[in-house]
Amino acid sequence: MRRMIQILLVLSLLAVGLVASGAALSLEEPPTPRPQVSPDSVGYRLTPAEQEHLVELGLDPQEVADVSIVGDSENIDWRKVTEVVFVLNPEEVLTSTPTKGNNHGVQLDLLGSYYLTNVGSLCCEYWAVEDWVSGYGPGTLTYSSAVTSEHSFSANVGVSASVVTAGVGFDVTWSNTHTDSFSTDVPAGQCKKILSIEIKKQRSFDVWANPWLGSDYYAGSGSAHKSMGRTFVVTGC
Numbered sequence: 191m192r193r194m195i196q197i198l199l200v201l202s203l204l205a206v207g208l209v210a211s212g213a214a215l216s217l218e219e220p221p222t223p224r225p226q227v228s229p230d231s232v233g234y235r236l237t238p239a240e241q242e243h244l245v246e247l248g249l250d251p252q253e254v255a256d257v258s259i260v261g262d263s264e265n266i267d268w269r270k271v272t273e274v275v276f277v278l279n280p281e282e283v284l285t286s287t288p289t290k291g292n293n294h295g296v297q298l299d300l301l302g303s304y305y306l307t308n309v310g311s312l313c314c315e316y317w318a319v320e321d322w323v324s325g326y327g328p329g330t331l332t333y334s335s336a337v338t339s340e341h342s343f344s345a346n347v348g349v350s351a352s353v354v355t356a357g358v359g360f361d362v363t364w365s366n367t368h369t370d371s372f373s374t375d376v377p378a379g380q381c382k383k384i385l386s387i388e389i390k391k392q393r394s395f396d397v398w399a400n401p402w403l404g405s406d407y408y409a410g411s412g413s414a415h416k417s418m419g420r421t422f423v424v425t426g427c
Contacts, residue, residue, distance in 0.1 A: 233258035233316055240268035247274055253315065262319040263387060266425060272382075273424035276389075277370055302401035304349045304409065306357030310394040312416060317387045320420070324383040324427050327376030333384040333422065334372075340365035345412025349397045358393045358414040372422040381427035389418040 236244070241254045259266075325331045343354045343362040354362050376382045392413045399409040 233260040234264055235259075236268055243269045243271065244274065247271065249274060256313075256315060258314070258316040260316050260318045263317050266319075266385070266423070271423055271425045273374060273422070275372060275422045276419060277372075277422070278419040302399055304347070304353050304397055304399055306349075306353060306395045307398055308394075308396040309357050312391050312393055315389060315391050315418070317389055317421070320386050320388050322383055322385045324381060325376060326379075326381045328378040329376055330373050331376050331382055331384060332371065332373040333386060334369060335386065336367055336369050337386065337420070338365055338367045339388070339417040339419070341414070341416050343412060343414040345397060345410055347397050347410030347412070349410075349412065354395070354412070354414055357395055360414070360416055362414050370420065370422075374424050383425050383427050385423045385425070387421050387423055389420055390415050391418055392416065 235258060236254055241251070244254045245251050320337065321333075321335060323331065323333045341360060341362045341364045343351065343358075345354070351363050370386065372384060372386075374382060374384060392415045394413045395411065396408065397410045397412060398406050400406050
């Protein structure tokens with residue numbers, strides 16, 4: 191009889207523990223999966239909670255709603271970010287506005303020439319972590335590094351950089367190496383991390399061929415990527 195009572199007491203305690211554990215778990219905020227940009231794109235959108243937090247830090251609501259995060263940026267809990275500082279590239283930004291439509295850049299070869307059509311607007315901002323430093327307080331945490339910012343393009347047909355440059359309105363071969371620095375105070379007993387994140391936007395385009403003989407035809411498509419600068423993001427370790 192005593193043995194039976196002991197077993198019943200143990201089972202009762204286990205049941206109480208499971209109920210308490212379930213109640214504690216229910217108090218935690220469940221992780222919110224980030225929406226994918228599109229089935230054909232790489233990257234994810236910020237969750238509504240992450241967007242709201244960044245807007246509270248002073249970022250433009252439309253910007254944080256449209257931005258996609260790629261690579262290691264997906265692993266950041268953006269609700270815990272404490273500072274966001276943007277540093278523009280050492281060149282003009284958003285000064286080129288090419289007219290949509292045909293752009294007959296010169297690219298002559300044995301088959302004829304290529305030109306761009308349907309050049310999209312500069313859009314689709316995305317963030318990618320390039321580097322980071324971390325440290326414990328008290329003290330000042332500083333990030334300083336030589337970084338290379340560059341424009342680029344990709345296409346599924348052999349169109350030249352000069353034709354793409356003429357079509358999208360910025361030099362897709364441009365690059366610049368410079369030193370970026372940023373510092374933040376770290377209180378005693380805390381650990382902070384500074385992330386250096388490159389910001390890029392892109393223009394999509396179609397490529398048409400103009401052969402020596404015959405009619406023009408659709409040859410492929412591509413996108414040009416414009417480096418807008420970078421942002422320093424401060425978060426916990």
